[in-house]
Amino acid sequence: MTDPKPLFLASGSEIRATLLRNAGLRFDIARPRVDEDAIRASLQAEDAGPRDIADALAEFKAAKVSDKHPGALVIGCDQVLDLDGAVLTKPESPAAARQQLMDLRGKTHRLLSAAVVCENGRPLWRHVGTARLTMRDFSEDYLDAYLTRNWPEVGNSVGAYMLEAEGVRLFSRIEGDYFTILGLPLIELLTWLGIRGDIAA
Numbered sequence: 001m002t003d004p005k006p007l008f009l010a011s012g013s014e015i016r017a018t019l020l021r022n023a024g025l026r027f028d029i030a031r032p033r034v035d036e037d038a039i040r041a042s043l044q045a046e047d048a049g050p051r052d053i054a055d056a057l058a059e060f061k062a063a064k065v066s067d068k069h070p071g072a073l074v075i076g077c078d079q080v081l082d083l084d085g086a087v088l089t090k091p092e093s094p095a096a097a098r099q100q101l102m103d104l105r106g107k108t109h110r111l112l113s114a115a116v117v118c119e120n121g122r123p124l125w126r127h128v129g130t131a132r133l134t135m136r137d138f139s140e141d142y143l144d145a146y147l148t149r150n151w152p153e154v155g156n157s158v159g160a161y162m163l164e165a166e167g168v169r170l171f172s173r174i175e176g177d178y179f180t181i182l183g184l185p186l187i188e189l190l191t192w193l194g195i196r197g198d199i200a201a
């Protein structure tokens with residue numbers, strides 16, 4: 001096997017780095033300087049749906065970092081929460097998280113996790129994983145206690161929950177890939193890297 005190409009994760013997401021590290025991958029982290037809100041707003045102005053928004057943002061982040069690292073493989077990611085067509089983003093305060101979880105309570109929402117791999121600014125691979133999650137009708141007392149115990153950690157998560165932690169208690173049903181929910185279509189990414197020979201398979 002020829003020397004593997006350098007691998008970068010163009011993300012500031014702790015969970016994405018943890019998932020790749022736990023899978024045994026060696027990579028560097030380069031946070032993209034991308035105005036996600038502006039890009040998301042312009043895409044929504046063109047009636048882009050949640051899937052296209054996640055895919056486009058993931059590509060923006062990967063392309064921006066890969067321009068700076070010629071010859072490297074750069075993974076860009078983005079996750080969008082779709083509640084009946086509305087695109088929700090990471091809550092910026094406990095109050096915002098409380099409101100968001102009240103909006104999600106008793107309903108089914110989708111998480112769309114996009115990953116794009118770029119080399120020299122050009123996309124080589126892309127995947128959008130989708131999961132459907134149904135939240136139970138939890139009490140407001142539980143919700144307040146949940147946020148007291150889990151803020152600010154859950155502020156790093158688009159749905160104000162960490163499925164691998166207490167967030168699992170918010171749900172009555174989950175359909176889809178666990179890693180997609182955490183924020184990275186990991187199995188699809190590892191499969192592609194393995195087929196190419198960038199990682200041992």
Ligand SMILES: Nc1nc2c(ncn2[C@H]2C[C@H](O)[C@@H](COP(=O)(O)OP(=O)(O)OP(=O)(O)O)O2)c(=O)[nH]1
Nearest residue numbers: 011012013015078079156157158162163181182183
């Ligand atoms: N630990 C954990 N994190 C989650 C879960 N669900 C979603 N997330 C995180 C993954 C991502 O870090 C974040 C989704 O927001 P973004 O896709 O905008 O990524 P983020 O801003 O964190 O980083 P990036 O834009 O890639 O630099 O939510 C979960 O169940 N557990």
